[in-house]
Amino acid sequence: MPTLANMSLQFGSDVSSLLNIVWLLSFFVFIVYGQRIQVYIVGNDISRALNRLKLMKDKSRKEAVDYFLSTGKTSADPAVKIDEFLEYVTIMPVDLDPQGIVGKIEHITETRDDRVRSEVKKMLPNAEPIKVSVAENILEIASSLNMIHKIVRHYYLLGKKTNSYILLVQLQMIMPQVLMEADALINAVDTFKLGQPVGDGIGPIIASKYMVNLPKQVVAKDTVMSVTEYKGRTLYVLKAEGPMGYVGEPGLAIQRVIEEMNVPLNAIIMVDAALKLEGEKTGDVAEGIGAAIGGIGTDKFRIEEVSAKHKVPVYAILVKQSILEAITVMRKDITDASDRVHTLIANLIEEKTKEGDKVLLAGIGNSLGVGQ
Amino acid sequence: MSTAPAPQPPQQQTQQGKAKFNVYTIEECPACGQKTKRSFQVGDYITKDGANCSKCGNVTKITLIYAEPVVKSK
């Protein structure tokens, strides 16, 4: 019969076999609980990022409230109204039968924008249009940050609740990009508050060069146009009305020029900021064909429709920048591209059209701090 | 076109992530082309009338507003 002493001899009482047991045990622990440990680590990672998002969200909300308080005599406490704004939902139309959906989307976004503007005007009854537009932009930033925070929190809590490793890891993988975008948004608040042109304003800056001292007409909501002459061609130049932070409705404007004002255009040139790829230089200029315009897609749709119907070639000139640069104060690297853009415009007009032709030049982007 | 040494009022720095920026306004005289670079002031916008030209006295126009990274001087 083995004694206790024998047994301990059998199992080994020295340090190395003890380590062996620990090693084996940890092996089992990792096999059985490995995923839970990873869920814990990944969860911690996300919760830190979530905290940062929350700070940014709160800061943008506070900035919005402060802007309203400092800008005008608001009738009531703006915080209540702003919180309402942040939770504002836009319900997109059903896309089971996509025929005609662009018109519906346009109608919905227009209604929303009108509603926001009228509410802001009501809260800032005596403010100039530029301040109202800035307030609109800041509110939009705050509500974007609010939405980002909400969605990330939703997936984080869902992942924790269901102990879903896959869900959490996916969230962790996209977090750096989400944070980068949120960072750009929060940095944009300062630029908007001061009414400085943003990187996205390069299109309007280019267009405004052709419009200075000329009469302007409003061709669509927040969109103005001037008619000038360039080397024997009639040049129709349009941009969002500055120096307010508007983007206007260039799609509708171009459609009206062609179909309502019956201008037989021979070419459309669009200048816009474009997101650069990592590794590309800020201020690089790219040329191309097609409607150079971002947003939800309604303007792009209109321009493509009307240009295809009337066989008007659409030329694009893009100025590369990052998302941060596009919504924060205009960098010198971007304005340095102006000369190149003007040369390209001149070349396009000279090469693709002849004297007597009619050319439309559209400066696409937010025209904050850019008059005309 | 020449760039005159512009009087530099106390600069307003804009923090952007890790980088710091100074924002400048460029005023250009439509008559003689004289360009003046000064710090951005709230209310400035491109195409707004600027100060009188230091060379010929014409009213200048703001032609550009941009940010440059702060260079640590000396």
Ligand SMILES: [Zn+2]
């Ligand atoms: Zn002068």
